[in-house]
Amino acid sequence: MRSTRSTGGAARHAGAGRGRRWRRALLGTLALSAVAAPAISAGCVAGFDPPSLVDGLRVFAVVADKPYANPGDEVTFRIHVQDGLGGPEDGSRPVTVTWFGGCENPIGDDYYGCYPEFAELAGAFEAWQQAGDPTAPLPALNGVRPSVGDTYTITVGKDILEGRKPPASGPASGSAYVFFVACTGRLGPVEDQGTGRAGTFPVGCFDSEGRRLGPDSFVPGYTQVYVFADERQNPNPVVNGLELDGAEMSEDFAMISTATPCPIDAEERREVGCNARDPIEECRTVTIEAMIPEDVADPDPDAKQKALKEIVWVNYFADLGDIDGGIKLVSDASRGYLGDHAVTWIPPAEPGVATITAVVRDARGGSSVVQRLVRVE
Structure with missing residues (x-):
């Protein structure tokens, strides 16, 4: 279904927000991070690259310094992104992250209720870039201008709670949406194909010849900040680092952890058949x-x-090798903290430097990211 067009104040104040309070989502490949699947299958079925393998452009998380905010607050977002198809030795592809904000309380309180205004703002931003006049004023939506970079700051509307009615239980709430587009080419408009309730994401990524790029080169998404009438807060979950086989991994490149290559290469790990070799049994794995x-x-x-x-959980990712079981529950609602949330990492067959990423999330929109390097030799 094509989303309903909304403009100005209608987008800022429509909807009651019932039933959607805890939703905070990312589009595109971020959906894969919620899948709990083993990295290796040595059974009788075909194997696939696991969601934990960073083999293309990947956005791990967008971390807001205030997952819950108050009217008038400044909120800064930081994106954590890695291009698994580029590297220091091979020559990294240029990755540009463009942000668009200014949509609050869209009709239906659904992210796609922002699409019409987002499309207009993105089109105006594209025209501003093509004009090549940096002194010209940037386009804006409700006073919020787009930006390019790893961080983005918005000011929550002072009237974001105006006209918002409380649900059956809990306080009244509102939400501010921010869209991001990570692209290795250039941005361009995309026509709505009219399929699905949300419709088509209105921005695409194109190469120099105008060909539309796929998910390995283009990650669109959104995040949102909630505002509650009782001024409740939600700090991001704390993560203090990573351990490899029980030893803390150093941030100093000269002192990074080491691992032994696995003699079973990536292609063989995905082989079909009941007699496929099991790298967990045959390789020197690490936790x-x-x-x-x-x-x-x-x-x-x-x-x-x-x-x-x-509820708190952690997702693990690696750009080399394989992670067996990329998601672990850290804290349960009733049982509380769960002691063991380690995963098994199977190093790659070839020497190199691997990047290990852990994203800790809570069920109320908070997140934190930590990365460390491992030298495979």
């Missing part, structure tokens, strides 16, 4: 574990049982 404190989970402010806490 990777995010250093997450026991008090990482905050109390759930809407829980009827006061002892309940928010």
Whole structure:
């Protein structure tokens, strides 16, 4: 279904927000990060590259310094992105991240309710870039201008809670949406194909010859910040580093951890057949574990049982080798902190430097990212 067009104040104040309070999402390949699947299959079926393998352009997370904000607050977002198809030795592809903000409380409180205004703003931004006049004023949506870079700051509208009615339980709330586009080419408009409830994401990524690029080179997405009438807050979950086989991994490149290459190459690990070799049994694997404190989970402010806490989990990623089981639950709502959230990493067959990434998330939109390097030799 084509999304309903909304403009100005209608986009800022429509909808009651019922049933969508805890949703905070990213589009494109970020959806893969929520899949819990083993990296290696030595059974009788075909194997596939796991979601934890960074083999293209990947956005791990967009971290807001205030996942929950108050009216008038400044909120800064930082994107964590890696291009698995480029590297220092091979020559990295240029990756540009463009941000678009200014949409608050869209009709239906759905992200695609922002699409019409987002499309207009993106088109105006493209025209501004093509004009080549840096002194010309940037286009804006509700006073918020687009920007290019790893970070983006918006100011939440002072009237974001105006006209918002509380749901059956809990306080009234509003939300501010921010869209991002990570692209290795140039941005361009995309016509709505009219398929699906959300419709077509209105911006695409194109190469120098005008050919539209795929998900290996283009990651679109959105994130949102919630505002509650009772001024509740939600700090991002804490992660203090990574451990390899129980030893803390250093941030100093001269002191990074080491691992032994696995003699089974990537192609052989994906072989079909019951007699496929099992790299977990035949290779010298290592354990990777995010250093997450026991008090990482905050109390759930809407829980009827006061002892309940928010759910926290961690996703692991690697640009070389394989991770067996890329997602682990860290803290359960009723059981609390779970001690073991380590995963097994199977190093690649060839020597090199691998990047290991862990993204810790809570169920209320908070996230934190930590990365470390491993030298395979």
